[in-house]
Amino acid sequence: MRGALTAFLATLVAGVMAIAYAQDIKSDRSIKYRQGALTTMSWQFGMLGAMAKGERPYNKDEAIKRASYVAELSKLPWEGFGPGTDQGAPTKAKPEVWKEPAKFKDLQDKLMAETAKLEMVAKTGDEAAFKAQVGATGKACGNCHDDFRAK
């Protein structure tokens, strides 16, 4: 009887450990995925920021290309913030991401709207409008960081 109980408990522990391990792997990969997507977007957007600030020469074709990358990239990170991905690898995501999903979603939608507009404005070749829209897009990044990313 005790042997059977021990065997049962050992199986149970092994099962729980396997689930925890799988969860951990998944969470770890999700965190790295979302950080990768955000880093990629930030780097491409940084090039547009440099252009808007005059640190890099304005070039319409380059602006269009990078704005289209940023618009596409802005759709990606959110899938990496699934349930249980608040831990598993070092992350600056605040608990608010999972506590205030509607607010988080709203700020994602606003960012995607601004990046879509950025791509549209880049295509017009209107340099002043492009620079203004780089500012508006950067603000949308910052609005989300303020509440959902730790310093």
Added chain:
Amino acid sequence: MRGALTAFLATLVAGVMAIAYAQDIKSDRSIKYRQGALTTMSWQFGMLGAMAKGERPYNKDEAIKRASYVAELSKLPWEGFGPGTDQGAPTKAKPEVWKEPAKFKDLQDKLMAETAKLEMVAKTGDEAAFKAQVGATGKACGNCHDDFRAK
């Protein structure tokens, strides 16, 4: 005279250090950018791989969406392998990246051709063709890793 020489040397050393620092920051950012882009692509492609292996249910719309992400992402990492970015942050990129640029470029082009084809095939809704093309795309990833990424 000695005072002037000392001042000159101090300025020179400060200048060289400033250049080295700027180079390092830039290199560090490029390395993190390319790793971010590759991680993002790999995660999205992993979802398609799971679909092709039957670990995730085949869904035409999801396949199209992820294949379009992968096709777009496959254009991005290469800009992060600029001159001087062989060091500056931990990297698995082999010295061959900078020693054999034509071969490296050729494998990038082949990957981009396969991911473009993957997006096209996903849109047909032909599940068998899609699975075969996931395999061909994965092979294009591996071909480059074999020669240009350390284990």
